[in-house]
Amino acid sequence: MRQLRVDETFPIPHLPLSVFRVANYDHGRHSHEFLELVLVTGGRAQHLHFAPESDVPLRYSVATNDLFLVPLGWSHAYEGTQDFSIYNILFMPSLLSGGDGMMPEEGARPLELFSGSQANSNDDLTRKIRLRAGERELIENCLREVSRELTTRRTGYEWMVRAKVVETLILVARIAAARSSGNVSMTLLETGSPVEAAAAYMEEHFREPLALEEIARAAHLNPNYLCELFKSTLGISVGAYLSQLRLEHARFLLSVTQLSITEVGRQAGFADSSYFARVFKTTTGLSPREFRAGLSG
Structure with a gap:
């Protein structure tokens, strides 16, 4: 098994970071001396993810818009790639260190997810997160x-690169936090199954008005059978899953934007702002305004 080393991966020795896109990616099992965050930009594959000193992989399908982390000490490989392309973000935890004055220790706390040992135990991110509409953008x-700064290397590019990487990882951490609030894991769904098709369609279109019949057409099932199959597979109804997607995106927007509460609800797929506020409070115990205020508390 090949191990990718720091000295052959990072072109700028004092900046332990590499960001690049790869088309038609097909790589055998390998490990590396750094963290790897992967965004799937096209196609699909089977991802084999090996914990340290293990030859028994976590195996799951990955497809467009999936995001996952390969922590320090882990190895991984891809099988059955189909037009598979990815965005690779390779970095050392030292890039995020507060010890060099780049970032206060207090500000680094949201990034503990990427520090190494905690990443090893984080089941959600070492499996995958499927990005919703707006998140990938x-x-x-x-x-x-980041790529532009690394290419042009204009004055102060090291600072700009670190700032943008930190911004990226905080976005990922906030998405992961939003997913942790009652999210149904999709990692065990059979690739190409009707339930996966229905879930993927909702994930792509949840910001629009959606009727059950439209979702069922995407899954090539009649509506009643889709409801039965979806509930028996995931333990949640089609309507509840759609509402969950919208609430996740609302929490994300409240975390990373200063949009009005009404606009957050609209962009999350709630046409009625009063209904949005009511559902949000019923689910989280807080109004959207209280939720946002708590983020800065």
Whole structure:
């Protein structure tokens, strides 16, 4: 098994970071001396993820918009790739260190997810997160700016690169936090199954008005059978899953934007702002305004 080393991976010795896109990616099992955050930008594959000193992998399918972390000490491989392309973010935890004056220790706490040992035990991110509408765009915008700074190397680029990487990882941490609030794991769904098709359609279109019949057409099932199959597979109804997607995105927008509460609800798929506020409080115990205020407390 090949191990990718720091000295052959990072082109700028004092900046332990590499960001790049790879098309038609197909790589055998390997490990590395750094963290790897992967965003799937196209196609699909089977991801084999090996914990340290283990030859028994976590195996799950990954597809467009999936995001996952390969922590220090882990190895991984891909099988059955189909037009598979990824955005790779490779970095050392030292990039996020507060010890060099780049970032106060207090500010570094949201990034403990990427510190190494905690990442090893974080089941959600070492498996995968499927990015929702708007989330991938925010992350890719940051990564494009990182790539531009690394290419042009204008005055102060090291500071700009670190700032944008930190912004990216905080976005990821906030997405992971939003997912942890009652999210149903999709990692065990059979690739190409009707339930996966229905879930993927809702994930792509949850900001729009959606009727059950439309979701069922995407899964090639009649509505009643889809409801039965979805509930028996995931333990949650189609309607509850759709509401969960909208509430997750609302929490995310409240965390990373200063949009009005009404606009947050609208962008999350709630046409009625009063209904949005009522559902949000019923689910979280807080109004949207109280939730946002608590983030800065």
